[in-house]
Amino acid sequence: MPYLVAAVVLVGLLCMVNLLLTVGVIRRLRHQAAQPAAHADPMRGEGLVRGDRLPDFAATTTGGEPISAELLGGPALVGFFSVGCEPCEKLLPRFVEHARRTHDAVLAVVAAEPGEPSEAYVDQLAQVARVVHETPGGPVQSAFKVSGYPTVLRIGADGTVVSSDHVMPVAAGT
Template identity: 50%
Template structure:
């Protein structure tokens, strides 16, 4: 019987030490990790692209109308959509309504993959770019999520971003 008690106590001590070491490793990993493309603390919300105050990187792309667009042409609203993405199809009409208010020359819609339905909704009110998921505009914005919308000021810095139109315009300063 004393051997059984000793074995149980030893097993409990080993388990406690293992738990403490595991918690220490988790804490160290949290301190060292940060999301890509921003260098923010691990406690920040996950980033799907550029944060407010940051400009997109240089890029050039061609719209479905054959117009060449570069990062210097971007101010207003930029939306990222994906083919076969149900939330993208839900957001597109709201995006189009806001784009109509802002004016076509201030709005860019980037569609990853081929989606005639999205193009039909967005082309009348936005300059549409169709590219792969790792295309030039996606890379310039470090965009990793769809749908995702950015509001950029005249200085081409991100003013607000989000996955819904209400996120976008509720974050923008008055």
């Protein structure tokens, strides 16, 4: 009989500890939910989202022509790639193929440190897009608030972001 009493007391104590821990977890979750989310999607960071306006930017393409928000206009497809990024290498051929089929303006930004071999990226993209080559965090990437690679944006005819993702957007008619 004393073993049974001890077992019941032990189970009761374990239930109380479990209850206290559960209350602590609930309080913590409520506290976190009340905090404004710094990043809804940790992979996306603070990048442009659907409905944002095309940001002002100005750059020179690898072909020597100027490019800006006014010259790009909309509809447009904009891709950001980083040299040595494995997801970028996987997405690059799909982006090029998609750019071949679209009637939209196409801008591609290749981010590479000085001395990194970026010619393969630039050569592939130059066949279908106006290409800007800059260091990571460069002016065009800053204007578009790019924080991860690859990033692909679709800009609508009205100059607003239709989609922003790390994969190719699905769009009707292209």
